[in-house]
Amino acid sequence: MRRYLDPDGLVHGLPTYPYRYAPDGLYTRSQLREMGLRPIADPVAQVMWDGSARHRRSGEPVRTAALYDITQTLLRDTPSLTRLAQLAIARACRRICPACDRMWPYVIPAAAGMCLDCQTLTAAGVPVGSSTDVFDPTAGRAAA
Numbered sequence: 001m002r003r004y005l006d007p008d009g010l011v012h013g014l015p016t017y018p019y020r021y022a023p024d025g026l027y028t029r030s031q032l033r034e035m036g037l038r039p040i041a042d043p044v045a046q047v048m049w050d051g052s053a054r055h056r057r058s059g060e061p062v063r064t065a066a067l068y069d070i071t072q073t074l075l076r077d078t079p080s081l082t083r084l085a086q087l088a089i090a091r092a093c094r095r096i097c098p099a100c101d102r103m104w105p106y107v108i109p110a111a112a113g114m115c116l117d118c119q120t121l122t123a124a125g126v127p128v129g130s131s132t133d134v135f136d137p138t139a140g141r142a143a144a
């Protein structure tokens with residue numbers, strides 16, 4: 001991960017950050033689109049991460065995505081209140097774990113299809129589900 005941390009752009013030409021470590025205010029084009037914005041200036045930085053095995057085989061070992069300064073954007077259009085609500089719901093849904101139905105402050109990783117807690121439990125062989133009698137992460141915290 002650290003080899004992709006180049007905030008001054010000395011190695012990669014553009015300021016570069018590892019996946020998920022982009023500073024506040026910098027977004028990819030698709031993130032801006034989700035917010036109803038479009039960039040009006042060139043990218044100011046990039047995120048860089050290891051490609052999947054499929055990408056490595058095709059000779060593209062490293063994936064990059066351009067990052068744009070949110071202060072250099074314009075509204076794509078004037079979204080209706082309905083559209084804004086749809087986007088808010090869509091963003092919230094991406095933070096709900098399909099295995100345990102809990103909402104997390106992070107987007108559920110698509111590759112795993114579940115939250116980090118459920119991944120840990122699954123790796124340990126514990127069945128996961130929304131039923132609290134299976135596993136209650138808050139149990140014991142109040143007594144501690």
Ligand SMILES: [Zn+2]
Pocket residue numbers: 097098099100101102114115116117118119
């Ligand atoms: Zn979960």
